[in-house]
Amino acid sequence: MKIISWNVNGIRAVAKKGLLGFLRSYEPDILCLQEIKISNAAREETEFDFAAYKEYWNPAERPGYSGTAILVKAGFKEVLGIKNGFGIKKFDREGRVQTLELKKFYLLNVYFPNSNHELTRLGYKVEFNEELLKYIKKLEKKKPVILTGDYNVAHEPIDLARPKENEGNPGYTSEERTWMTKFLKAGFVDTFRMVNGQKVQYSWWSFRAGARARNVGWRIDYFCVSDRLKKTVKKAYILDQVTGSDHAPVGVEIN
Secondary structure (H helix, E strand, O other): OEEEEEEOOOHHHHHHOOHHHHHHHHOOOEEEEEOOOOOHHHHHOOOOOOOOEEEEEEOOOOOOOOOEEEEEEOOOOOEEEEEEOOOOHHHHOOOOEEEEEEOOOEEEEEEOOOOOHHHOOHHHHHHHHHHHHHHHHHHHOOOOEEEEEEOOOOOOHHHEOOHHHHOOOOOOOHHHHHHHHHHHHOOEEEHHHHHHOOOOOOOEEOOHHHOOOOOOEEOOEEEEEEHHHHHHEEEEEEOOOOOOOOEOOEEEEEO
16 A cells, blocks of 8 residues: 655645646555645635545635645545544644544544744644644554654754754754654654664755755655554655655555
């Protein structure tokens, strides 16, 4: 099973930049999208030709902001159900969490909050993280979990090009990094690190100062799995040659 996750930074923009070609080239069984930035009303007015995929949308209440979506290949028979949100209105209204129940595990597609410049949303993000972990641990009592998406945090110094300069900046605060450590210690595995060891590779680059061309990036997009699933992971990778967004797609292949 091939699962890919991509923060597209606007579904309409990336559709114009080759999203259909990407689907044809990589043929994921499941594609998880974050930051779709489209309302239900706008989506109904926009023609997306995802004929080979079944669509599950979770837009934010605020138009042009946040939101998630999942595309599942037509004929893929593992899906048992879909749930948008996780029961807390102030988070669910931003369209940040989808839970896809499959036969052997739950797949969570998550767009974690950005703590923002001057850390104006750091408290909001910390609360989101804690409540999400509680939700995940409840799911784990039934079956294991795969949690993918834009976590908006670089966990360790190896995960960004300039750790010293970014100490305390959004996405690299002690609060965010400490939670990521807590999450992994709660029984989850960062699949990219498990498979690739100390490989340096990034999944996001600022639009400023030609950061992508110079590879001054951050690894903030992840696939983390319950310990029970780690032996099923065959591959974990970042498709950093794929353009169309300020993020690169990330993927896993599991037995």
